[in-house]
Amino acid sequence: MPQNPPQIAIIGAGIFVKSQYLPRLAEISDLVTLKAIWSRSENSAKEAGEIARKVFGYVECKWGDDGFDEIVSNPDIVGVIVALAGQIQGNVG
Secondary structure (H helix, E strand, O other): OOOOOOEEEEEOOOHHHHHHHHHHHHHOOOOOEEEEEEEOOHHHHHHHHHHHHHHHOOOEEEEHHHHHHHHHHOOOEEEEEEOOOOOOOOOOO
């Protein structure tokens, strides 16, 4: 019997998630299922969720402290992407 792909979440829902992370995850949608997206603001979480649903179907939108706690305490979520904008990430080299 085939196993379901592991469920993951994204912490962050800004333009970098919408323009970079979600398209890359769509390329491997047969390997992972996006379960939830979190943002500090409800609006950002919902905007990213709308984009993600085009590929992954139902994606939970979470925001604020309670939403963050729900994601990290969900035993079905086996991995979390902490998405930072490129200018915030350190340079590797």
